[in-house]
Amino acid sequence: MEHYSPGQVADRTGFSLDTLRYYELIGLLSDIGRTSGGHRFFTEDDVSWLGILRCLRDTGMPINRMHTYAELARVGSETLAERVELLEEHDRAVEEQIAQLRTQQAHIHEKIAWYHSEIATQARSGVDF
Amino acid sequence: MEHYSPGQVADRTGFSLDTLRYYELIGLLSDIGRTSGGHRFFTEDDVSWLGILRCLRDTGMPINRMHTYAELARVGSETLAERVELLEEHDRAVEEQIAQLRTQQAHIHEKIAWYHSEIATQARSGVDF
DNA sequence: CTGCTACCTGGATCGCGCTCCAGGTCAAGG
DNA sequence: CCTTGACCTGGAGCGCGATCCAGGTAGCAG
Known part of the structure; x- marks a missing residue:
């Protein structure tokens, strides 16, 4: 439990598989889990982070701004x-x-x-x- | 009077010169006047039509939809x-x-x-x- | 007439945000 | 095992809506 396959996450968040990979690539998602075979798996936290991204995206925030936000979040509580x-x-x-x-x-x-x-x-x- | 140069129209409507040319090219503007030397000039009607286009564009209407609207307008009062x-x-x-x-x-x-x-x-x- | 700015054309290029593809690998059901 | 479907990677391509560029012409002020 608490692990979701890319397909499940796509269903739950409405992002396509390609978009999930793309978001990881450009740094909107980080530390996404991998199985021994190299397949991604997402945690509940990842899913709720994607929820925030969806909300920001749907209100027109450009990706570079989301990226800034993601980087701040990565740093920790001092941000x-x-x-x-x-x-x-x-x-x-x-x-x-x-x-x-x-x-x-x-x-x-x-x-x-x-x-x-x-x-x-x-x-x-x-x-x- | 009642004639505006491309530059004046750009100032008044906020569309760039390139955008004005582009809109004519793709059929959002039609029958734009030309001087003997080939320079465009716009009438008051053209400017107010551009006002409508701006309004539609700024509310997210895609260009092909604006194009449909433009074609209907071109036909005449039966549309x-x-x-x-x-x-x-x-x-x-x-x-x-x-x-x-x-x-x-x-x-x-x-x-x-x-x-x-x-x-x-x-x-x-x-x-x- | 000279200069200068505004304008012309056709076509290439850009930025954004994905989306698609080829050619392969993984993993779960039977 | 074997099949089948989900997933992998790197990289190319797309759709939209402009925007830029080169090389040239128009037209007005002085």
Whole structure:
């Protein structure tokens, strides 16, 4: 127990096998276990770390930033403050991103409303040939 | 008046000169005016169309979707219904995107809170060498 | 007319984040 | 044992959305 094969981890995290290997390659994952035959196995901790990566990735954090975070985590507890700062900065970026989306969405709404009135006008003028 | 040089349009829309040319090339812009010498000039309509493109792009619409929209717009008023439908679908996608971001942001908040408590604990235990 | 900047074209290149492939090895069920 | 499917490695390739470049022309201020 507490060991997962690459395939199981792919299923649980939604990352592809290739992505898992890629993440290890570029240093987002480290100290991934290996069987005597060279096959990877993941621990519960690895899986929850992947959960964090997924969350950061899905909120648009670039890989080099995730890499910084991973390196801080690797160092140990003396980097807790730096890590929380990085997350807080990212949180602000996410907030900003949402605000931007809302603003642009408002423009889309205006455009949609304009289309509706245009369509209504067209209907009234009897254009249906 | 009512004519803008590529450089002016770049300034006003925030798209680079290269991007303007690229958008024309791939069919997001059409019937862009040319001087006798072959230099482009943009009308007020072109600029506002670019405003729409910017809005769609910034909310994550892929180019091939923008292209569909552009083609519908090119056809004329009989595609109004299709265009509004496309925008409404995109609007739902944006809504979804925001919801996703909020969900993931909540996880980030949890993580941040966890870090703060961890840091507090570490402070209490007097680790400051 | 001269200079100078803005603009032109076609095509190559980039950065990101994977994704795919060939050619092989491992490991578990029958 | 043997098969079969999951996994391994190194490296090439992809899709998107631009971005850059070389070598040349337009067009305006002085």
